[in-house]
Amino acid sequence: MMAKEYLTKNSFQTKLLGENMAKELLKSNSQQRALVLGLTGDLGGGKTTFLQGFAKGLGINQRVLSPTFIIMRRIGRFYHIDGYRIKNSKELLLLGFKKIINDPKNIVAVEWADRVSEVMPKSAIWLGFEFVNDKTRRIVVK
């Protein structure tokens, strides 16, 4: 699936990468469980920015916000989870995470997923976001 590493020079490019990845994943979508993305890396690395494009690629028109004061937001079948606010994996399980990731209709994106890695499915696609400088980000698909 797609190349392994990208350098983006502005947030538009990061959004576009997200949009293209969503379209790509929808095409090859035949999995038996939810499609789960784990986003890791620097503060301001572009995780939320990427997910704005990703949601657009899924056909979602509603704007994706940084879920700053909440742990989980759902827009249709798209779940946006912010692991930064989660103390431990148990907290995520209490929100019904297992059921969410077992439903093949769902698409789940977890920011700061390394904080809840024990409950992330083996099939998760991991994306690392690195702050290179003011405008440049390195995005690695693991």
Ligand SMILES: Nc1ncnc2c1ncn2[C@@H]1O[C@H](COP(=O)(O)OP(=O)(O)OP(=O)(O)O)[C@@H](O)[C@H]1O
């Ligand atoms: N190439 C780029 N890609 C993405 N964002 C960029 C880029 N260049 C500059 N930016 C800016 O960097 C910021 C990225 O913020 P964003 O909220 O997406 O990061 P984040 O990884 O979700 O951070 P947090 O860990 O706080 O949730 C935005 O203000 C965006 O405009």
Ligand SMILES: [Mg+2]
């Ligand atoms: Mg964010």
